[in-house]
Amino acid sequence: MRYRPCGFSIAIAGWLAAPCVLAQEAAPLPEAAGPPAPAEPVKKESKFHRAFFDETDGKLDFSNFMAKGGFFPMPVIITEPAVDGGFGVVAQFITVPKDNPKRVTRRMLGAVKTGNGSYGYGYFQSGSAFGDRVSYKFGVGRGKVTLKAYPEILPSGLEYTNKYDYGALASVRLHLADPRFSLGPLFDFRKLHSRIDLDIEDLPERFSDFERKLKTGALGFGVHFDNRDNAMTPTQGYNVYAEAKFNDGAFGSDRDFQIYDVHGYGFQKLSPAWRLGAKVEVDAIRGHYPVYFASSINLRGVEARRYQGETAVSTEVEVTRQISPRWALLGFAGLGFTDAGGARIFDDSGAKIAGGAGFRYRIARKLGLDAGIDVAYGPSGAVFYLQFGHAWAFNLD
Structure with missing residues (x-):
């Protein structure tokens, strides 16, 4: 519903005018008037108000607080x-250069625990160096993740747990003469122990990956293009990249396999009030890979890791209607599918369709950061998501 200020403004104007009218009616004769009353001092805003409310419209806003850097506790x-939902806390340290707010440095230390017993804790950092000529990301962590795989012979699902002794991922990108x-x-090293959460005698060989210890070590390379107007909640521009990672015994991996990702995201303003977003993600895995590393569909409304195969394609379109400088409504729809290829336990998924709607609030105007909620409906029913930044932010540069 569009806000109409006319009636509210008239009421306020009348309330402000009323004391003036009464003062004229009850005012003493000019010769009896005393000296004017001293003006009341202007009340200064508190530090809390300056940190969490915007100076231009007075609305709740974290820009000033986040721009100062330092500790920013963020519930997850x-x-x-x-994973049956869950909760966590991330201590976020943010540095925003005054001359280039797009180059945000983030340092995050956090821990999460979910309803099915999964947990994790670790540290992540991203930023730029050498005068923005180099961008980097790295993260380290430990944890335990319980999920379900859906092999073709067990359509109801096979629950398994991967306990990670460590996981370490990093990337370093050199910006060319054209900084776009x-x-x-790329670097990716992990050590884990996988097990099935059921007592199954005489486990078939093709399921043996679920009952063993494993080390993976990968080096890779990526090529990226990025001209988005904002890294957190883009409204214009493109982010396209292709990456390949090679797990090999030479890098400490127990298995030789390859992972290939080609992702494209586009954002376009159709008018001052309307904008369009679209994504295409193609994820592939080849070689002697652990079955739980198989590619999967990634869409709002589709349960994570529900549909897996050697190749997964996920596409989604999003339309946003800006109803005020702070508030926006959006709708989205997606299509995904997997190709089992030579996968040992999975079957082709067929086309999977999902979609939904949501809203956003501009929580940090100066950084262009939105937060909100999406409700999506897919093959398994309705799912809702809390969003901090764009819904695709996890896979964007």
Whole structure:
């Protein structure tokens, strides 16, 4: 509903005018008037108000607080049904350069626990260096993740747990003469123990990956293009990249396999009030890979890791209607499918369709950061998501 200020403004104007009228009616004769009353001092805003409310419209806003850097505690509410929801806390340290607010440095230390017993804790950092000529990301952590796989012979699902002794991922990208283009190496090292959460005698060989210890070590390379107007909640521009990671015994991996990702995201303003977003993600895995590393559909409304195969394609379109400088409504729809290829336990998924709607509030105007809620409906029913930044932010640069 569009806000109409006319009646409210008239009421306020009348309330402000009323004391003036009464003062004229009850005012003493001019010769009896005394000296004017001293003006009341202007009340200064508190530090709390300056930190959490915008100076231009007085609305709740975290821009000033976040721009100062330092500690920013952020609760994490997990709504993913694949892990039965959950909760966590992330201590976020943000640095925003005054001359280039797009180059935000983030340092995050956090822990989460979910309803099905999964947990994790770790540290993540992203930013730029050498005068923005280099962008980097790295993270380290430990944890335990319980999920379900859906092999073709067990359509009801096979629950398994991966306990990670460690996981370490990193990327470094050198920006070329045209800073929209960048390229550089990728690193991915993990040690885990996988087990099935059922007592099954004489486990078939093709399920043996679920009952063993495993080390993976990968080096890779990525090529990226990025001209978005904002890294957190883009409204214009494109982010396209292709990455390949090679797990090999030479890098400490117990298995030789390859992971390939080609992702494209586009954002376009159709008018001052309407904008369009679209994504295409193609994820593929080849070689002697652990079955639980198989690619999967990634869409709002589709349970995480529900549909897996050697190749997964996920596409989604999002339309946003800006109803005020702070508030926006959006709708989205997606299509995904997997190709089992030579996968040992999965079957082709067929086309999976999902969609829904949501809203956003501009929680940090100066940083262009939105937060809100999405409700999506897919093959397994309705799912809701809490969003901080764009819904696709996890896979964007």
